[in-house]
Amino acid sequence: MPRRSSSLKGLSRRVFVHRLAFMGGGVILLGSACTDEKKPSSKAPEPAKPGSQGAPPTTSHLTFTNEEFAVLSAAVDRILPRDEDPGALDANVHGYIDAALQAQQLRKMKEDFTGGLHALDRRCGRMHKVGFAQATPEQQDDVLKVAFKEAPESSGEYKWYDLLVTLTMEGFLGDPSYGGNKNKAGWKLMGFDLVGKEAGEVSPDYDGKQHLDHLRCGSGKGC
Amino acid sequence: MALDPVDVVIIGSGAGGGPMAFELSKAGFKVVLLEKGPHYQQQEFVHDEILNSRRNFFMPLPWDEPHLFRPGGKSKSGDEHPFKHTNDGWTANCVGGGTVHMSGYFYRLKPIDFRLRTELGAVKGANVADWPITYEDLEPFYEKAEFELGVSGNAVPHPMREPRKKNYPLPPLREHPMAQEVEKACKSLGWHAIPTARGILSQEHQGRAPCTYCTLCGSYGCEHGAKASTGAALIPRALKTGNLDLRPRCMAKEVTVDEKGRAKSVIYFDPDGKEQEQAAKYIVVSCTAIESARLLLMSKSNRFPNGLGNDSGQLGKNLLFSSFGESRAHFKVSKQKERWPWLETSREPFINRSCQDFYWMPDDKFGFRKGGTLGFMWTHPNPIFAGAGLAKRGKEGVFGKALKERMREYRDSRIMQFEIYGEFLPTDGTYVMLSDKAPTKEGKVVTDKYGLPVAAVTVTRHPTDLKMSKFLVERGEEVLANLQPDKVERIGESGETTILQGGTCRMGKDPATSFLDADCKSHVVKNLYVVDGSFMPSIGGIPVTLTIAANSFRVASRMVERLKKEGK
DSSP: OOOOSOTTTTOOHHHHHHHHTTTTTSSOOOOSOSSOOSSOTTSOOOSOOTTSSSOOOOOSSSSSOHHHHHHHHHHHHHHSOOSSSOOTTTTTHHHHHHHHTTSGGGHHHHHHHHHHHHHHHHHHHHHHSSOGGGSOHHHHHHIIIIIIITSOTTSHHHHHHHHHHHHHHHHHHSOGGGSOSGGGHHHHHHTTTSTTOOOOOOOTTOOHHHHHHHSOSSBSBOO | OOEEEEEEEEEOOSTTHHHHHHHHHHTTOOEEEEOSSOOOOGGGOOSOHHHHHHSTTTSOOTTTSOEEEEESSBOTTSSBOOOEEEOTTOOOOSTTTHHHHOOOBOOOOOGGGGGHHHHHOOOTTOOOOOOSSOHHHHHHHHHHHHHHHTOBOOOOOOTTOOOOSSOOSBOOOOOOTHHHHHHHHHHHTTOOEEEOOBSBOSSOBTTBOOOOOOSOOTTSOOTTSOBOOHHHHTHHHHHHTTOEEEEOSOEEEEEEEOTTSOEEEEEEEOTTSOEEEEEEEEEEEOSOHHHHHHHHHHOOOSSOTTSTTOTTSOTTOSOEEEEOOEEEEEEEHHHHTTTOTHHHHOOOOOOOEEEOTTSBOSSSTTSOSBOEEEEEEEOOOOHHHHHHHHHOOGGGOOOTHHHHHHHHHHHTEEEEEEEEEEOOOOOTTOEEEEGGGSOOTTSOOOBOTTSOBOEEEEEOOOHHHHHHHHHHHHHHHHHHHHTOOSEEEEEESSOEEEEEEEOSSOBOSOTTTOSBOTTSBBSSSTTEEEOSGGGOSSOTTSOOHHHHHHHHHHHHHHHHHHHHHTOO
């Protein structure tokens, strides 16, 4: 897939640390950017970029290009595949992440996460000679496990995997008003519809997205 | 131009600032209360985990307003550990502060906590100090705080029970049948399971509605106002006096001094980001131990080049957290419901049992004397938190079918846990400084979205604490095992609960070794007070929220006397 943005190359380690710590749940801190550092950076940056000269990539999504969205969908499908119970795609986790990363507060994370999708795709290409979205489930699992989940804790790959899992869980188990957890599939799977564990007693017309929009990311001063 | 002077400016509206605003405005003084966060109305508290726990509804984002944390000592390479950016050490940024999203475990300290140095003797590597006040000095204000905030509980006799004149103002909350099982288990081990007092209303109290027993309490605001937050219990009443000017979304950046070295005004960013200056006769700082130290360290002047009132160099030193430990007992409902049908049918959210048999050890046979409290509760039913926990990370991490199996197993489980609130010995290596004293390798100073240096925290644990927390975790696991669960899982036996903070402006009699006097007034700047957890010379073996509130009521009563004397 075309690498639309500069992926994570331009980010200093420190900046990256800033951004992802929060989403990982407070204890997760980013190390180096999850870019492909071993490879010489000679690869030409992708030609097309919104706002730049080339034609903008076609997309029917809010955050991602069609190609990025395909990688994202394949990745969340491997984290929570459909089996006898619904999986991530059934719950619209991919749609949730696409929408969630539009939030003003997460604007920087959007770039970091997108960069990680490109890294995943590239790594799959190197390991299996095929793009991540086109790879077999076994190949996809192999890349996710070896190159990301079990990467050194200080690596960007490890941190990006952590972010992927965290966003997948938000989309699978968060309030359905954000577009994920469709038909409360996630809550049903884990029993948050059972006595004593009920989640999300909100009014039927509640829309978390509107709430989020009202959160100011700055107090007037430097947002 | 400074805004017209008022009697008192209070910075921070949580457990410390709330009671102060309430008492001073009731006594007729003109008070300005600055709060950096918004003023949420009750109906804005909704059971939406994404909003509450995963965005900046309560906690700032670490790229907007980071804290820097590092362990003390040297790494293997011989260098100091690098600082990491985190949102650890923040409590809720909103009117009511941390009392809004707390769980409200409202224990009192014990008399022994006030004379820890005397009881322990000198502890090598630790700056243990007696408090300049006694439990008896604070007791009437515990009683007052319990009444004004609304605490539900039952003070039963047990070996570690602190002296108290009255039972709790409200009867205990309803309990899950598991509470009785925890009692039996403790009893069979020769220990005592005591009811945990909660800052949650079991009945209507002072016009506030009681608890509805929803399952999401801690880390959420209460939409009924049943939780004992200062935002629900005190600030609305303070506003009714007409003497309180509450200013939310106002971030204090400096406390200025006049030529005599007295605190003169507070400079802050208003909601539009414009700098304002509010003058006052008295200034009360209450922004949490970490953030108060930061604000005072940022308040530099010719008279105080090292931070306001910091002649002793003690400001920011002896930072305290609560020692952490946790284990969980998993009960498979399908398997255990024959024995305990209520595992499947009872939706009661509260177990509310604690064990304080290891609060103070008769000798140091186990390597420590001062221990803490075990609190028993259901694990937090936050779905994303639970799901992310099951996925784990690294080699232990799973995804795919294996993860879904864990999720199905969770569906068939009720999970009880204990957490420990243990002593945290003050050390030279646990302190707050400003990020301008800790530039990055590239020589850059980390600043927040206001352009201000941030709090940089170094944590060096005393080895005794770790022996203690491991011991308490092991005792807690004996209780869990006694309940015959399907699995006991240890979550942690060391570490710190960073939302529970103290120290940094410790009080004491000697201005050379303490920042505040016994009235929580600066030894040096005679019209400056600090009333969050900063004042505590030691953290005790409990969550400190009630103690911070009680102490603030105590300091407020001293201030009211003084302000009346010094003339309106």
